[in-house]
Amino acid sequence: MGSEGSAGQHPALRARGLTKEFRGFRAVDGVDLAVAAGSVHALVGPNGAGKTTLFNLLTGFLPPTAGRIEVAGADLTGLAPEGFARRGVARSFQITSLFGQLTALEHVALALQSGSSLGWQFWRSAKLMRRYTPQAMALLDMVGLADLAHTTADALAYGRKRALELALALALEPSVLLLDEPTAGMGLEDVDRTIALIAAVRTGRTVVMVEHNMSVVGALADRVTVLQAGRVLVEGPYDEVRADERVITAYLGEGAVRAAHS
Numbered sequence: 447m448g449s450e451g452s453a454g455q456h457p458a459l460r461a462r463g464l465t466k467e468f469r470g471f472r473a474v475d476g477v478d479l480a481v482a483a484g485s486v487h488a489l490v491g492p493n494g495a496g497k498t499t500l501f502n503l504l505t506g507f508l509p510p511t512a513g514r515i516e517v518a519g520a521d522l523t524g525l526a527p528e529g530f531a532r533r534g535v536a537r538s539f540q541i542t543s544l545f546g547q548l549t550a551l552e553h554v555a556l557a558l559q560s561g562s563s564l565g566w567q568f569w570r571s572a573k574l575m576r577r578y579t580p581q582a583m584a585l586l587d588m589v590g591l592a593d594l595a596h597t598t599a600d601a602l603a604y605g606r607k608r609a610l611e612l613a614l615a616l617a618l619e620p621s622v623l624l625l626d627e628p629t630a631g632m633g634l635e636d637v638d639r640t641i642a643l644i645a646a647v648r649t650g651r652t653v654v655m656v657e658h659n660m661s662v663v664g665a666l667a668d669r670v671t672v673l674q675a676g677r678v679l680v681e682g683p684y685d686e687v688r689a690d691e692r693v694i695t696a697y698l699g700e701g702a703v704r705a706a707h708s
């Protein structure tokens with residue numbers, strides 16, 4: 447991280463003309479995005495708009511066909527996910543990346559010792575656990591999993607697994623945290639809990655989230671970028687975006703206009 451002064455001059459995360467083609471099809475088409483440091487920025491849009499592809503570009507999981515990605519002013523274009531993680535950009539991982547037989551505590555300890563959720567050293571030792579247990583417990587406490595520290599990932603309910611994913615991302619101490627549909631598939635209670643959790647962990651960091659649930663976006667996002675057919679349709683504060691005719695029309699196709707009006 448740069449000093450407060452130098453980082454403050456730049457958006458925490460910036461895309462310039464970001465483009466991804468799959469065999470000539472532009473899933474992301476010249477996207478410009480500036481995420482202010484300390485903000486929560488939501489990426490929304492109808493199915494197939496390019497949200498997941500953009501998310502993968504912004505975390506180094508896909509190389510762009512064209513364009514640039516900057517983190518606090520540094521050009522990271524072309525780096526692998528590890529390079530993004532080293533510059534303080536982390537994403538929450540999906541449940542598929544959890545190891546069923548490891549406890550929640552072991553997961554977080556491993557993430558802490560690896561410095562990255564990628565390329566985990568696949569071993570457990572008493573020494574490792576002793577060294578990282580206090581920090582891991584603090585993270586589990588933060589995401590509401592302290593009581594389930596010794597429960598294996600397999601035995602955690604869906605919402606608790608998603609909380610564990612978030613703890614793994616937080617173990618990397620990211621300055622920019624990217625969340626891929628953090629409330630997808632959750633019941634109301636877990637959605638409320640996740641909103642509170644994100645509101646807590648945003649302190650001192652920048653959050654970018656892909657989210658379909660407009661009430662979650664409304665509760666958390668300072669700014670919203672609406673994508674359609676790989677391009678930015680509208681960008682602005684939530685209240686402006688939700689009332690924008692172009693956005694309502696973009697959602698009409700999939701019958702989600704009620705979400706825009708509710």
Ligand SMILES: Nc1ncnc2c1ncn2[C@@H]1O[C@H](COP(=O)(O)OP(=O)(O)OP(=O)(O)O)[C@@H](O)[C@H]1O
Pocket residue numbers: 468471472473491492493494495496497498499500
């Ligand atoms: N690996 C790929 N190869 C070819 N086409 C792809 C690939 N990944 C995505 N696409 C296409 O790019 C477009 C954007 O997909 P993407 O998954 O980014 O959209 P999305 O906004 O995340 O959609 P959803 O809300 O349904 O998850 C879609 O038309 C999709 O079929």
